[in-house]
Amino acid sequence: xxxxxxxxxxxxxxxxxxxxxxxxxxxxxxxxxxxxxxxxxxxxxxxxxxxxxxxxxxxxxxxxxxxxxxxxxxxxxxxxxxxxxxxxxxxxxxxxxxxxxxxxxxxxxxxxxxxxxxxxxxxxxxxxxxxxxxxxxxxxxxxxxxxxxxxxxxxxxxxxxxxxxxxxxxxxxxxxxxxxxxxxxxxxx
Amino acid sequence: xxxxxxxxxxxxxxxxxxxxxxxxxxxxxxxxxxxxxxxxxxxxxxxxxxxxxxxxxxxxxxxxxxxxxxxxxxxxxxxxxxxxxxxxxxxxxxxxxxxxxxxxxxxxxxxxxxxxxxxxxxxxxxxxxxxxxxxxxxxxxxxxxxxxxxxxxxxxxxxxxxxxxxxxxxxxxxxxxxxxxxxxxxxxx
Numbered sequence: 037x038x039x040x041x042x043x044x045x046x047x048x049x050x051x052x053x054x055x056x057x058x059x060x061x062x063x064x065x066x067x068x069x070x071x072x073x074x075x076x077x078x079x080x081x082x083x084x085x086x087x088x089x090x091x092x093x094x095x096x097x098x099x100x101x102x103x104x105x106x107x108x109x110x111x112x113x114x115x116x117x118x119x120x121x122x123x124x125x126x127x128x129x130x131x132x133x134x135x136x137x138x139x140x141x142x143x144x145x146x147x148x149x150x151x152x153x154x155x156x157x158x159x160x161x162x163x164x165x166x167x168x169x170x171x172x173x174x175x176x177x178x179x180x181x182x183x184x185x186x187x188x189x190x191x192x193x194x195x196x197x198x199x200x201x202x203x204x205x206x207x208x209x210x211x212x213x214x215x216x217x218x219x220x221x222x223x224x225x
Numbered sequence: 226x227x228x229x230x231x232x233x234x235x236x237x238x239x240x241x242x243x244x245x246x247x248x249x250x251x252x253x254x255x256x257x258x259x260x261x262x263x264x265x266x267x268x269x270x271x272x273x274x275x276x277x278x279x280x281x282x283x284x285x286x287x288x289x290x291x292x293x294x295x296x297x298x299x300x301x302x303x304x305x306x307x308x309x310x311x312x313x314x315x316x317x318x319x320x321x322x323x324x325x326x327x328x329x330x331x332x333x334x335x336x337x338x339x340x341x342x343x344x345x346x347x348x349x350x351x352x353x354x355x356x357x358x359x360x361x362x363x364x365x366x367x368x369x370x371x372x373x374x375x376x377x378x379x380x381x382x383x384x385x386x387x388x389x390x391x392x393x394x395x396x397x398x399x400x401x402x403x404x405x406x407x408x409x410x411x412x413x414x
Contacts, residue, residue: 048394048410049238049385064393115258172377180237186396186410190360190388196238199379205237206254206402207375215396220381221237221375 039158039178040089044195045216046182051192052165061187064215070093073119077211077218081181082117086157089148090137091167092127098162099123099137119158124151142202145171165193173200180205180221211219228347228367229278229337231357232270233384234405240381241354250376255402264406270370271306275346278337279326280356281316285350288312288387295400297378313340316357324334334363356383362389367396369410 045062046052053059100119105109123137132137140147141166148171151159158179161171171177183197204222212218234251235241242248254268274337279288290302291310312326319328328334337360340348347368350360360366394410 046369048408049388061391161243182237184408186335186394188385188388188392189395190385190391196377196379199238199377202250202379203377205375205377207401207406210399210401210406212399217396217399217406219373220239 038087038152038154038156038157039153040161040171040176041081041085041158041179041181042161042163042171042177044163044183045185046165046195047185047187047189049190050190050195051189052163052195053193054189055191055193058192061185061189065162065192066187068079072171077213078114079117081160082121084158085160085161085221087151088118088162089155089159089171091164092125092130093129094164094167095123095125095130099125104220105219106124107167123188128171141196144170145176148174148176165195165197167180168195172196172203173198175223178223179208180223181200182219182221184217184219186215227276227341227343227345228361229272229341229350230270230347230366230368230369230370231350231352231360233352233364233372234374235372235384236376236378236381238377238379239384240264240378241352241384242382243378244380245382247378249375250378253376259269266402267303269308270349273347273350274310276311276313276340276348276373277307277398278348278350278356279312279314280316280351280353281319283351283353283356284314284316284326286318308315315359320325321331333359334365335346337363337365354384354386356380357384358387361385361392362387364412367412368397370409371408372408374405375404 044052047061103115124140125139128141131166192221203225206224208220209220210219233241236250292304310317313327315329317330321328393413395413397406397409397411400405
């Protein structure tokens with residue numbers, strides 16, 4: 037069955053954004069943003085998925101994001117790759133435009149299980165924090181791919197928030213890359 | 226100059242204890258507690274330090290801890306190693322018994338800088354959470370050695386709490402061991 041994969045960048049103290057949405061710490065890795073190893077890692081990841089799950093806020097911010105003119109070839113390629121995927125947005129309020137995107141606003145667990153049973157590649161749980169909490173508390177996250185950046189922010193939006201039950205994991209791989217450590221965990225079933 | 230090293234075990238979501246002091250997750254690593262790689266890693270660490278800094282609660286709990294009868298050779302050796310170090314306790318209330326331990330209750334920054342300037346090996350900042358916060362906010366932690374265990378607890382005592390300023394780090398090494406990932410960071414100066 038298709039897996040649901042949480043894949044995102046996090047500070048060493050577990051924040052996905054600073055208190056005002058800051059993500060400048062993504063450049064603390066010591067290498068350029070297009071760092072070859074991270075890029076290749078992400079390219080490989082994108083090839084394993086064909087579907088992306090967003091919360092509404094994340095979708096409105098990043099769901100149709102286009103890199104600015106003059107963006108690097110790598111960045112343009114990355115966003116083209118992201119936008120080639122099927123997208124679902126979990127929201128009670130989002131309105132479709134021309135029938136897009138697919139919106140799920142009820143029976144999350146049932147609907148997600150149905151999507152998982154469809155043939156296809158794995159599914160990227162994009163975020164943000166609220167949908168991550170919902171999915172974790174429904175036991176719907178199969179794999180965690182975390183890029184841990186070498187910074188302690190002290191405050192911000194935590195990755196893990198209001199998690200109701202302990203989750204035991206299996207460490208599958210660790211890949212250091214320009215000061216960042218990429219951690220892969222599977223949920224123990 | 227001697228370095229102050231924070232060395233402890235933490236869950237993937239950043240807790241050093243569960244809400245009721247639980248540390249049973251230390252056995253989630255997939256290997257036995259005496260796992261050879263972790264043990265050897267810790268032995269090497271102990272050889273690099275000659276001094277331990279405790280908060281009062283941690284000292285009262287672990288500062289003179291003796292493993293139970295029938296403990297393994299490895300565990301007994303570990304605690305003998307710990308107890309062979311010089312110990313300082315940061316506390317306003319702790320009373321010495323027979324002149325032990327050394328207690329520091331004022332001018333932490335000044336007194337710690339004096340200890341750092343003395344000849345000797347590095348210093349282990351043992352914890353708990355309160356003294357870690359104090360040391361981090363005074364800019365006194367030089368190195369972080371974190372053993373990240375493969376579990377999301379959801380609640381508990383956070384390692385990083387009330388940190389006032391962002392801390393930029395340099396990733397020095399990563400060592401996977403039986404499902405645990407050992408991370409070594411230096412504070413950027």
